[in-house]
Amino acid sequence: MKLQPIATNFTLKDHVYDRLRAAILEMNIYDEDADLRLDERSLAEQLQVSRTPLREALTRLEQDGFIEIRARKGVFVVRKTLDEILEMIVAWAALESMAARLAAEAASEAQIKALRKHAAKHSESSAAADLSEYSEANIRFHQMILEMSGCGLLASMAEGLFVHMHAVRRRAMAEGDRASRSVVDHMGIIEALEARDADLAERLVRDHTMRLHTHVRRAWTALEGIQGTGEAAG
Amino acid sequence: MKLQPIATNFTLKDHVYDRLRAAILEMNIYDEDADLRLDERSLAEQLQVSRTPLREALTRLEQDGFIEIRARKGVFVVRKTLDEILEMIVAWAALESMAARLAAEAASEAQIKALRKHAAKHSESSAAADLSEYSEANIRFHQMILEMSGCGLLASMAEGLFVHMHAVRRRAMAEGDRASRSVVDHMGIIEALEARDADLAERLVRDHTMRLHTHVRRAWTALEGIQGTGEAAG
DNA sequence: CTGTGGTCTATGGTATACCACATGTCGAGG
DNA sequence: CCTCGACATGTGGTATACCATAGACCACAG
Numbered sequence: 246m247k248l249q250p251i252a253t254n255f256t257l258k259d260h261v262y263d264r265l266r267a268a269i270l271e272m273n274i275y276d277e278d279a280d281l282r283l284d285e286r287s288l289a290e291q292l293q294v295s296r297t298p299l300r301e302a303l304t305r306l307e308q309d310g311f312i313e314i315r316a317r318k319g320v321f322v323v324r325k326t327l328d329e330i331l332e333m334i335v336a337w338a339a340l341e342s343m344a345a346r347l348a349a350e351a352a353s354e355a356q357i358k359a360l361r362k363h364a365a366k367h368s369e370s371s372a373a374a375d376l377s378e379y380s381e382a383n384i385r386f387h388q389m390i391l392e393m394s395g396c397g398l399l400a401s402m403a404e405g406l407f408v409h410m411h412a413v414r415r416r417a418m419a420e421g422d423r424a425s426r427s428v429v430d431h432m433g434i435i436e437a438l439e440a441r442d443a444d445l446a447e448r449l450v451r452d453h454t455m456r457l458h459t460h461v462r463r464a465w466t467a468l469e470g471i472q473g474t475g476e477a478a479g
Numbered sequence: 480m481k482l483q484p485i486a487t488n489f490t491l492k493d494h495v496y497d498r499l500r501a502a503i504l505e506m507n508i509y510d511e512d513a514d515l516r517l518d519e520r521s522l523a524e525q526l527q528v529s530r531t532p533l534r535e536a537l538t539r540l541e542q543d544g545f546i547e548i549r550a551r552k553g554v555f556v557v558r559k560t561l562d563e564i565l566e567m568i569v570a571w572a573a574l575e576s577m578a579a580r581l582a583a584e585a586a587s588e589a590q591i592k593a594l595r596k597h598a599a600k601h602s603e604s605s606a607a608a609d610l611s612e613y614s615e616a617n618i619r620f621h622q623m624i625l626e627m628s629g630c631g632l633l634a635s636m637a638e639g640l641f642v643h644m645h646a647v648r649r650r651a652m653a654e655g656d657r658a659s660r661s662v663v664d665h666m667g668i669i670e671a672l673e674a675r676d677a678d679l680a681e682r683l684v685r686d687h688t689m690r691l692h693t694h695v696r697r698a699w700t701a702l703e704g705i706q707g708t709g710e711a712a713g
Numbered sequence: 714c715t716g717t718g719g720t721c722t723a724t725g726g727t728a729t730a731c732c733a734c735a736t737g738t739c740g741a742g743g
Numbered sequence: 744c745c746t747c748g749a750c751a752t753g754t755g756g757t758a759t760a761c762c763a764t765a766g767a768c769c770a771c772a773g
Contacts, residue, residue: 253764256550256726258538285755295728297531300755304492304535305542316490317734317755332632335577339633343573343685398566401574402636451577487734490756519725529758534725551725551764714773721768732757743746 257298262305264292269311270408274322283312283320310409327465330413331458333406338454340403341387344394345434345450349443352393360389361435367428380418386431390450393438415459426456491528495536496630498526503545504642508556517546544643561699564647565692567640574637575621576641578628579684583677586627594623595669601662614652620665624684627672629663651695660690 265288273279283305289296303320306312313321325333348356384407391400413475430453437446451465501521507513517649519537523530540546547555559567582590601616618641626635643679664687671680 253550258726284753286753296755297727297729301535303536303667304538308539308542314755316487317753318736319754329632332630334582336574336632336636339573339577340570343569343576347569396566396569398563398570402570520723520725530725531757548725551723552766553724624748635748716748717770717772719768719770722766725763727760727762729760733755735754736752736773738749738751740749741747743744 257294260300261292261294261302262307265302265306266309266311269306269322270411272322273412274324275412276329280444281322281324283322285320310403325409327461330410331462333409334458334461337403337406337410338347338451338458339391340399340406341454342447342451344391344396344399344403345438346394346443346447347396347399348390348393349438349441349446351395352438356393357435357438360386360393363389364428364431364435379424380414383418383424383427384414390434413461414457417457417464420460420464423457423460427453430456491532492535492539495526495528495533496539499540500543500545503540503556504645506556507646508558509646515556515558517556518599519554543639550601561695564644565696567643568688568692568695571637571640571644572685572692574633574640575624575688576681576685578625578630578633578637579672580628580677580681581630582624582627583675583680584670584673585629590623590627591669592671594620594627594672597623598662598665598669609627613658614648617652617658617661618648624668647695648691651698653690654694654698655693657691661687664690 248439274281279426283303285296285299289299292299303312303314307314310323313323315321364386367379383457388400388404391403394400418427430449434446434449434453508515517537519530519533521531526533536549537546540571541548545557547557549555597616598620601613621637621641622634625637628634664683668680668683668687671683
């Protein structure tokens with residue numbers, strides 16, 4: 246008989262990390278009256294675990310930049326400042342543009358074909374229709390390029406930045422008809438990849454992402470803070 | 480009178496993290512007979528702290544990719560594979576080339592002048608003379624570019640990659656007269672920055688770093704592992 | 714000699730108790 | 744009424760005890 250090994254890797258620390266991370270991402274941390282305070286003992290009770298594994302999870306979350314632990318003060322979910330968000334977009338542009346360069350050189354024809362197929366499903370007409378759905382497709386598009394680079398590190402680093410911006414992306418997508426523009430940009434990127442033009446692919450991806458940078462900087466500057474992300478599709 | 484606030488942030492967790500990190504970086508982890516095993520209780524005893532803060536430090540180190548914690552098996556310092564090192568170089572190139580682009584656009588004249596001054600101190604003649612010293616200057620050169628980008632995130636992400644490669648860099652520097660070539664590359668980069676040519680600066684930095692990538696791939700492929708980093712200057 | 718199963722020990726995982734500091738409260742003293 | 748300090752309480756920080764499993768070791772049956 247054949248048996249799969251019992252998963253023995255599951256530790257409370259990891260479970261707790263996942264739960265908390267998901268919960269934090271779900272929070273509307275930019276609401277004015279959001280409760281950014283976390284209480285170790287309370288969390289431990291809710292999760293039904295002791296503080297030890299909980300604290301180890303919190304340590305990870307802190308390093309990820311999701312929370313800040315202030316000794317004898319409390320644990321707080323961090324609000325990214327506008328500057329920090331802009332820097333994340335820059336770093337993201339750096340990583341993904343390099344990924345595009347590599348993809349243009351190394352991606353298989355099948356991968357590029359799959360990318361075009363994916364993009365085709367979400368053409369201009371439908372983009373504006375359902376922003377929520379398009380937002381998902383948009384994320385997938387970028388993930389595919391990261392994957393096509395063949396460099397897992399680029400992908401994982403970009404992913405780490407991505408999660409910090411999911412609220413940002415939702416919001417920005419709804420502003421200034423960016424979705425339609427996005428579709429056009431994507432097509433250009435695909436064509437550059439098909440042409441195996443690494444320089445062009447890199448530039449297009451960088452410009453595409455930096456347009457988000459410019460948009461966010463212009464649109465949100467002078468706002469005291471980012472408030473009410475509110476579902477973009479709503 | 481003026482007084483600096485007492486540093487109250489110093490927690491054992493952070494101290495332990497620093498110590499362990501330094502100790503790991505100091506290790507010759509690629510020695511065949513290196514002891515990659517860490518023992519929680521032993522470490523706690525050596526550091527004179529309990530296991531609790533120690534484990535929190537280990538959690539951080541694990542996420543940083545320095546160690547691997549296997550439940551009921553042990554804590555192990557991880558050896559980076561050649562592929563992982565190559566991917567780190569790629570990511571590094573992505574970040575620093577973007578930094579160069581930004582620096583060309585935003586750096587002050589004073590900063591660029593300082594960069595040239597720094598590079599001048601380590602001209603070709605001296606480069607080959609004392610590799611160890613030049614290696615330090617080389618690191619500083621790259622850090623300066625990261626700083627000149629004005630994007631702290633780029634700098635910190637690159638720094639995170641850097642520390643994983645300090646042994647790699649030392650070794651590669653000594654091979655194939657790379658130090659001299661490095662000096663030439665640096666001068667070209669400086670000139671591009673002085674000319675405020677963002678495209679050129681980006682390309683030169685990327686090419687410079689990717690030359691390291693090519694070198695490492697060629698020189699170390701087919702080696703079963705990286706062995707004996709041995710001081711490059713020796 | 715061999716292999717099978719029990720047992721012993723090392724190790725990370727978890728729970729819990731206690732500590733030190735930060736902060737809010739309240740009352741004495743002015 | 745205001746000030747200031749003692750005290751109560753809440754919070755994260757640390758130490759320690761105990762648990763469950765992995766793996767080595769050993770005794771014994773064949």
